[in-house]
Amino acid sequence: MELALILPAMLALMFTCMEGGIYVYSEHQVIKGVRDGARYAGRQSFSNISCTQSPSSALTTTIRNVTVYGKVSPTANDKPRISTWTVPDTANQSYTTVSVSCASTSTGIYTVLGNAPVVTVSAKVQYPALFSQITGIPLTIYLGSSDQAAVMGV
Numbered sequence: 001m002e003l004a005l006i007l008p009a010m011l012a013l014m015f016t017c018m019e020g021g022i023y024v025y026s027e028h029q030v031i032k033g034v035r036d037g038a039r040y041a042g043r044q045s046f047s048n049i050s051c052t053q054s055p056s057s058a059l060t061t062t063i064r065n066v067t068v069y070g071k072v073s074p075t076a077n078d079k080p081r082i083s084t085w086t087v088p089d090t091a092n093q094s095y096t097t098v099s100v101s102c103a104s105t106s107t108g109i110y111t112v113l114g115n116a117p118v119v120t121v122s123a124k125v126q127y128p129a130l131f132s133q134i135t136g137i138p139l140t141i142y143l144g145s146s147d148q149a150a151v152m153g154v
Helices: 002-042 057-068 131-137
Strands: 095-102 115-126 142-150
Touching: 002 057, 002 095, 002 115, 002 131, 002 142, 057 095, 057 115
Parallel strands: none
Antiparallel strands: 095 115, 115 142
């Protein structure tokens, strides 16, 4: 009889803990991916990314691939960091953007250039909730992150 009374609470606690763990892991993957993409973009040369020239579409796609897959050129067998995060987004579940802004500075390597190009990589990814997969009830929660890196011109 005690088991019948405690079992619903134990199951609810167990599924809540599992869902919380999956959420924290998924959020970590988005943050890690955006950080990797910004770091990769920051290592580009000034001829690829500068204050006067925005990155080409091929370079933008490469930065998105590094952000989502962790690879410059993913193959068909490579899986994204999160199942709902793809490039290009075919199901309207993820948005990964790459933008360049310029900050005026007069220190370091930017004294010759005048302005420092800063790349911002942002992502908004639909969370693949365990609760939705088990019950079939749609749950629309998005995970998001943004990171910046100054272009080093390496």
